[in-house]
Amino acid sequence: MAVEQPDRDSYTGYLTTGHEWSGLKELDTPVPRVLYFFLTLAFLFSVGYWVLMPAWPLGVTYTRGLLGTDQRALVKASLQDAALERGVWSKRIETEDFAAIQSDPKLMDVVRETGRTLFGNNCAACHGVDVKGGPGFPNLTTTSWLWGGKPEDIFNTIRVGVNSAHPDTHVSQMPAFGRDQMLAHKEELDVVSYVYALSHPGAKDVDPVKVEAGKALFAANCTACHGPDAKGNPDVGAPNLTDRFWIYGGDFETIDTTVWGGRQGHMPTWESRLSKLDRKILTLYVVDKRMPGP
Template identity: 70%
Template sequence: MAVEQQERDSHTGYLTTGHEWNGIKELNTPVPRAVYFFLTLAVLYAVGYWILMPAWPLGATYTKGLLGIDQRNVVAESLKAAAADRSVWTRKIETESFAAIQSDPKLMQIVRSTGNTLFGDNCAACHGRDAMGGPGFPNLTASPMLFGDQAEQIFNTIRVGINSPHADTRVSQMPAFGRDKMLPRADVLKAATFVYSLSHKEAKNLDPATVEAGKKIFAANCVSCHGDDAKGNPELGAPNLTDAFWIYGGDLDSIDTTIWGGRQGHMPTWEGRLSELDRKILTLYLLDKRRASP
């Protein structure tokens, strides 16, 4: 009876299943041969993988497979090879001079890659990811370094820090001439006007008498650190006041605030946090960025 009730589709010749949805009847079509083919391939691949590769857990161990491949050993060998490769260039950077390393393109490529990571992890929080600094933090790619731009000077600054707890720390402090009543308010503004004029030669709205009076105040109070020419002193961490680079701002109000309230920047010592190799790489990285800066 069931066979006699089955209906055959007039277009395809396939029997129907007896299911119908809104006038659409379901055909009882066979599974395509391609499906059986790929299922067979999948089964053969799985069986082959189980035989050749580590696959099944067996309590405290597992089936090793005929190929004996162990990913732990693969990773261990990869790490061993990486360490061996690293030891070659780390030894060169540790032993060769800054100049020799800078003249070696392959080493400098490693310095740029490794230094970028070191700088991002340790220095970018203050100096910015691009090392161009911001208010209160110097631009390391262009501005003169307070304690010198030479490789050894930069390396040592990274090592001991500035106003840090290190016994050999660099020390740099701008006195608060106004707040500590070393100069009256009017004299602070005169000195600020003179300092402003040094790096803004084009300024035309400055009173010449105020600038001249500020020059005398500067000579009496500031030259011991910044020099007679106001170009600073790397030994004391006193910045050049005649260029366009300012840590706390070079406009008249910012200069006035600096003279009035003083400044005391801080840079941590990295001797206990970074290895000598890492500090040398950072030094080379900064020198490279300064060389590449327009």
């Protein structure tokens, strides 16, 4: 009786398993030797790791490993090192004046990193993550500051706020010249025309006659706060009306809304919410974000 010979693939030379699907035969391909090599390597690594490192739980404890590595100890040491490092730069920022800190590149790197987090957590909701504000909230990257743009002024504003609950808060109120009938409607529009022309010199969409009439009315009603040159007064938080930096908007309609109904901004006091160090870092961060220019 003849012995049946195993089926062998004529192309690869491998034996088949005897399984066939739609004319396709399954080859009995041997496992590549390189796979055994890597499996062996992984096994040896596992055994070595189990011996050297903490690995197996043993009830309330675990195998410590020959190296005695303790992740909790490493994290604790890392936190201690970070606290020591923070203590060094925080002490310098607390004690040195603004100019000295600004002239130290390493300290300013710390200010930028730490200040970004502080600003994002506390100020970005109003002033935006880009520090450029929005309708009703000042753009802090400009040089136009209501209460003064020196670091000392900004630091104090962060401390006391504007129209806040702090006893030393900045107090600011733009009267409602139209709503409260301090000016007749025509007079109010003349003032708006003059104010609009201040920040839009050469604009052809305002009547020169109204601008001239508004100039006289401005001198009689607005210079006490905004100054005779309309460039503002940081002592009372009155903005410069001659530039293009507007909190609520500098188009004719928005200026009309402001003069007619008045404005009263609000900024919370941060003295009880943030430490003096954090407020100083925020001040330096904001100053560092300011764009150069007039």
